Amino acid sequence: MRITHVVVTPSFAGTERYVVEVATVQAAGGHQVAVIGGDPTRMRELLPPEVDWLPGDTTRTALASLRRTGRRDVVHSHMTKADFVALAAAPTTRGRRFSTRHITAPRGYGRAARLLAPVVRQALTAEIAVSEFVAQHLERRPEAVLLNGVRSQESGPATRRDTVLVAQRLAPEKDTDTALAAFAASGLASRGWTLTVAGDGPERVDLERRAHGLGLGDAVDFLGWVADPADLLAGSAVLLSTAPAEPCGLSILEAMAVATPVVAAGAGGPLETVGLVPGAALFPPGDAAAAGRVLARLADDPAGRAAYGESLRELQRSSFELTGHVDRLEQVYRR
Structure with missing residues (x-):
């Protein structure tokens, strides 16, 4: 599949770390994967060469980057701004759109965004919550609840x-x-x-x-x-x-x-x-x-x-x- 993850931030925190990890595994599985957004230095450093990274620190930049990727099978947005970007780029990407809700806050922070939020939700193929706790606080029940996963590691030292x-x-x-x-x-x-x-x-x-x-x-x-x-x-x-x-x-x-x-x-x-x-x-x-x-x-x-x-x-x-x-x-x- 041709998959693009979108996170409209200039930062590197929990959501961006999650996107890096998921994109890396998807690329290793043979998918064509791109990631838009996040801190440029950290994202380039951590993503493998087979994952394309494009800038997305602002809504405008992320939208331009997403349109540049062309047609996609999956556009997976993370957080509110990315949801709006994915919808705006839909005529170009034409792919199925998925959104992960990482927090319990309502979609959209301003009045205009709140008014448009139901339109964004209706246009999604599926919405995913990171826990049942988040799912219970959303405007409507998501199609899936997927708790995060992390790489298995060896135990830490016996003496800590x-x-x-x-x-x-x-x-x-x-x-x-x-x-x-x-x-x-x-x-x-x-x-x-x-x-x-x-x-x-x-x-x-x-x-x-x-x-x-x-x-x-x-x-x-x-x-x-x-x-x-x-x-x-x-x-x-x-x-x-x-x-x-x-x-x-x-x-x-x-x-x-x-x-x-x-x-x-x-x-x-x-x-x-x-x-x-x-x-x-x-x-x-x-x-x-x-x-x-x-x-x-x-x-x-x-x-x-x-x-x-x-x-x-x-x-x-x-x-x-x-x-x-x-x-x-x-x-x-x-x-």
């Missing part, structure tokens, strides 16, 4: 750093403040543990002040945006995810793949991933005290922590493997 890792955008919807408060409540800082925050965003300055106010001092390390968090995920003792409405959680799945124990807010997408493991380390969203108790319990039980991580890895391999995800996606294309 005494570090709690937070790997997420520092924005309100991620509730990183609860991560800081949970780490403080756990008492792990006084035992030599550290909290590593990998991510950037509008809340970073306030969060750094908050960490200081909690008396965490040198026990918290704000790394900023990390291009490749693989080593952090594999070497940390625990991944902490605090978003109260996480759509799916790519970093969670990547942690599971290397047997890193995950402590997550018990809501949204994590209930459909981490939550499937008996005894999953979940806490009520926003409850820093409860999250702190879970962190302390895991820190006190290295053997139990390792066993929990291996259970998560087994689940990832059986249910959230990238190749299987792409197979299911292509079944949706062919319906």
Whole structure:
């Protein structure tokens, strides 16, 4: 098939990472694949030579790039702007159009976009949600729910750093403040543990002040945006995810793949991933005290922590493997 993925951003974050991984597997399977959008340096660096990359940092640029690809069998858009671009280019591409809803927000942010959203939805061959949680929040039921998949990996090292890792955008919807408060409540800082925050965003300055106010001092390390968090995920003792409405959680799945124990807010997408493991380390969203108790319990039980991580890895391999995800996606294309 001739497949084009469209994501109208100049950035490289979870959605762009997902597109790179899926496009790579599809190209390896013999499809003719193009990707439009995302950070030029990172996309060119990570996509294999057989995948064409075209610029798409703005709606206008993405539309020109998509028209340049000519006729396609599948145009797969990711996020609202890409959906509009795919519809506008339809007379040129003529392909079947699919949209993945990566978040729960309504399609379109302005009044005009909201008015056009039903037209965009009606013109799709199929809409795909990244979790049942997302599906339940959309304007209408999607044709498919496909939770993300990631590449299976070897387990991380047997001896890991005494570090709690937070790997997420520092924005309100991620509730990183609860991560800081949970780490403080756990008492792990006084035992030599550290909290590593990998991510950037509008809340970073306030969060750094908050960490200081909690008396965490040198026990918290704000790394900023990390291009490749693989080593952090594999070497940390625990991944902490605090978003109260996480759509799916790519970093969670990547942690599971290397047997890193995950402590997550018990809501949204994590209930459909981490939550499937008996005894999953979940806490009520926003409850820093409860999250702190879970962190302390895991820190006190290295053997139990390792066993929990291996259970998560087994689940990832059986249910959230990238190749299987792409197979299911292509079944949706062919319906």
